[in-house]
Amino acid sequence: TGDAWPRKEVRQARLEECVSVISRLLDGETVSHDGLVTVHEATLWEVADPKPKLIAPAISVPTAVRGAAWADGLATINQDPGTLRDMLSAWDDAGGADHKVLQVHVSWAPTDAEAYELAYDQWRSNVFSPPACWDLTVPAFDAVSKEGISAEQIHRSVVVSSDLSELASRIHALAELGFDAVYLHHVGQDQRPWLEAAGDRLLPQLTS
Known part of the structure; x- marks a missing residue:
């Protein structure tokens, strides 16, 4: 937080990293990720079925x-x-x-x-x-x-x-x-x- 508004290409890359993280969480995985976003051992304790689009x-x-x-x-x-x-x-x-x-x-x-x-x-x-x-x-x-x-x-x-x-x-x-x-x-x-x-x-x- 507090960073300058990122360039379009950076925002797009960040979105795609988040998509990957969210998709894995929705599949029931425990997810860690280091990149434009950081995630440490995130888990969804209840997973929706069917998987949301x-x-x-x-x-x-x-x-x-x-x-x-x-x-x-x-x-x-x-x-x-x-x-x-x-x-x-x-x-x-x-x-x-x-x-x-x-x-x-x-x-x-x-x-x-x-x-x-x-x-x-x-x-x-x-x-x-x-x-x-x-x-x-x-x-x-x-x-x-x-x-x-x-x-x-x-x-x-x-x-x-x-x-x-x-x-x-x-x-x-x-x-x-x-x-x-x-x-x-x-x-x-x-x-x-x-x-x-x-x-x-x-x-x-x-x-x-």
């Missing part, structure tokens, strides 16, 4: 390809459809497991203006593509100031609409790129209005 998080093609070597599935977020197609294709070409999930960031409110303002207020620090997003270490960067973020960037990163039918159509289009499951993340702080609207009027459109 270890899912690779990725928002770029190179990271997806690297994760295909070890993961039981791929998890990513809504991006440009072309980028998502490239990632899914690269994952498959690298021998990745047949389990792919997508998290979709959504901003819904009774009006489009309110939905946009909500996305802007709560999610403008999360609009950057790789490699910039890999190295944002604090939320106070000038890049996330009100002057630094465009409406186009917000709409690329968050599905913004007051129209639940439009949301359903856009979510369907993303799912049909080749994902097995879609997880919806509403970016607002007050979740109750969203959950009520989604439960009553959005989910029936997604499951029909």
Whole structure:
């Protein structure tokens, strides 16, 4: 603790060491490991059956390809459809497991203006593509100031609409790129209005 934010390649290597340790623990082993992480005689006294899946998080093609070597599935977020197609294709070409999930960031409110303002207020620090997003270490960067973020960037990163039918159509289009499951993340702080609207009027459109 207290170290500087590590480079992307160091974080990736650390993740892969942790994956190895966790996988062995889930197999019932007692694990010791010395590397970017240190583990001394770790043991799980109760092992889950079936063994939980270890899912690779990725928002770029190179990271997806690297994760295909070890993961039981791929998890990513809504991006440009072309980028998502490239990632899914690269994952498959690298021998990745047949389990792919997508998290979709959504901003819904009774009006489009309110939905946009909500996305802007709560999610403008999360609009950057790789490699910039890999190295944002604090939320106070000038890049996330009100002057630094465009409406186009917000709409690329968050599905913004007051129209639940439009949301359903856009979510369907993303799912049909080749994902097995879609997880919806509403970016607002007050979740109750969203959950009520989604439960009553959005989910029936997604499951029909």
